[in-house]
Amino acid sequence: MITIYDIAQKMGVNPSTVSRALRGAPGTSAALREKIQKAAQEMGYSPNLMARQLRMKTTSIIGVILDEEWNWYSGAIAGGVQSYAREKDIQLIFWNATSAADQEAGLAVFEEMRIGGVVFASTQIGEHSGEYPKLPFPAVFVNRINSSKTSRIMTDDMEGAMFAAEHLLSLGHRDIGFINGPEYSIHSLNRLKGVKKALQDAGVPFVEDWYAKTDWKEQAAYESALRILGGSIRPTALISGNDEMAIGIYDAARELGLSIPEDVSVIGYNNHTCCDYMRPKLSTVSLPLWEMGRNALEAVFMKMNGKEIQKDKRIVNGELIVRESTGPCLRK
Template identity: 40%
Template sequence: MVSIYDIAKAVGMSAATVSRALAENDKISRASRERIQRIAEEMGYRPNLLARNFRQKSSSMIGLITDDVSDELTGMIAKGVEQALSENGFSMLVRNVHHDSDNEQSAIHYFADMQMDGVILADSTLDALAEVPATKLPFVLINRYSSAEEPVSIVCTDDFAGGFDATEYLIKLNHRKIAYINGPENWYSSIRRLNGYTDALKQNDIPYRTAYVKHGDWFEESGYRLALELFRSEDPPTAVFASNDMMAIGVIDAAKACGLRVPEDVSVMGYDDRTIARYARPKLTTISLPMFEVGLMAGRMLCEMIATGQIADGKSERLLVRGNVIERETTAPLQGAAGETMPDSGRDTNQ
């Protein structure tokens, strides 16, 4: 590997002069800078970016902290962030923390030590944040909140609206016995989606039934197990809204195990619009999650903060991105219901 000392020997100048020339220091004449840079290029010199970052206290890089970037939805966030950073001349380094608060704190301090220009935190647990403001790094949160006193910038999917829209959609299909399989109780998105479900029932004068609300873990098995409990109860629901597509797939399997047809005997609604929703049989009706747009907005927000030197402009900023109902094959009007109506024609469709 070619070093500054090798270049200095080749041009007959000091290593300090070569270093300044490569850094475009105007104390070195333009002719000398151009000569040194040309020879460095011919010799195949590549700068030590890490060392430069520490000297300049800047890296032109952003740290992205996620639960697991291999997850489909998290991957879409990362793509959105990456596009925003590319537009503004930044690169991205990703750390997966797998819902572990110790891993998260370690990642935050690692990015601070690496002189990152900012951090985006996209993991979704409800833990309060305190470490990031202490590092003085500009930061943006995705789908979570901070209890820190400092102003924060947050980009979230509108989970309340999603929970409301999914439930209201089923109500417009004349279902009144609507069960809800939620995610873990300590997740921000779970709380907001449950609130949306509850509000939709209230606005349509449908009693809230504690027995119809279950808490799963986002995976198919929990959707299957909890749906069996619902279908085998004394007063089973005619529709089940699951808080993500994976649990909804489990609900469909449980319906089949109980001899129920989807959607003729029971309607099933998901949430996320993962790829699997299009290939499930029957194809899954769901709520879209615009995660690419969320990542894009968060990346642009952080770049603006870095450019202006203003962190949240002295006040908290929160942007909400709303998804849509994606109609497919797992929902239908309740058979034999009085005043039966079809769903709104203005809904999005994705076959």
């Protein structure tokens, strides 16, 4: 079956250009449009029946573009999207886009199908950020920063990190370390701001020797925890930039003969499913991806039905989840 991608490859143009040319939409010259239509005829291209039907009427189909392959993070966003879709009888089409080219291809398909709107979902703030082309349907961005006034659903990482630090402070901890993600990540920068502010507000110093930047992975967190917890003076509590890194922190603590939370309290971030399977179960701050996905689809649906969105940016906050890995400071 010949698709618009096959035609685009033969003609050396973008799939979106082919889509516009085949529909006679503005944006392509008459000469190029004629060449593309001729190539499509020669290659035996036939428009999808569903797309043809959708051109004739208003649709309740909404596209969802995810910025990476299916995993816990994208699955949580998708779960929230699907929850609202079931309530409103909305049909969904998911598209995985790990590159700008993948995203453009997805948008071309959605445009050809005449979908009603699109949700752009990212698990990393700042990924694929910047200006987006003018879209022929309503769009909402999840976890993305862009300079346009397109509606966005965000979370407050700074506030979430403050929740984690304030929880440890409430338990009497004053020697608190932080193993964070990479410095280029806006998540990391905002969480660092949150930890520093909570400590400053409590009159507790932020100790640089107890701080580490990693790649969000368990191995790097393990190595950083060995250094921080193996020093002559160690913190009584550690904040982990995400829950998976806490696995590495647990391994380092065991290797050093330290008990959690008696010798060192550990708190994570995200509320990943791994938290309940760690021993002790990991205290954490939730990253409300499910709620963000649900809010995004609601916003798109409202736009499709002509309802005004009051704010371009909607903040969905996480919450502190206390389990077994944090306890009172026992240091005298």
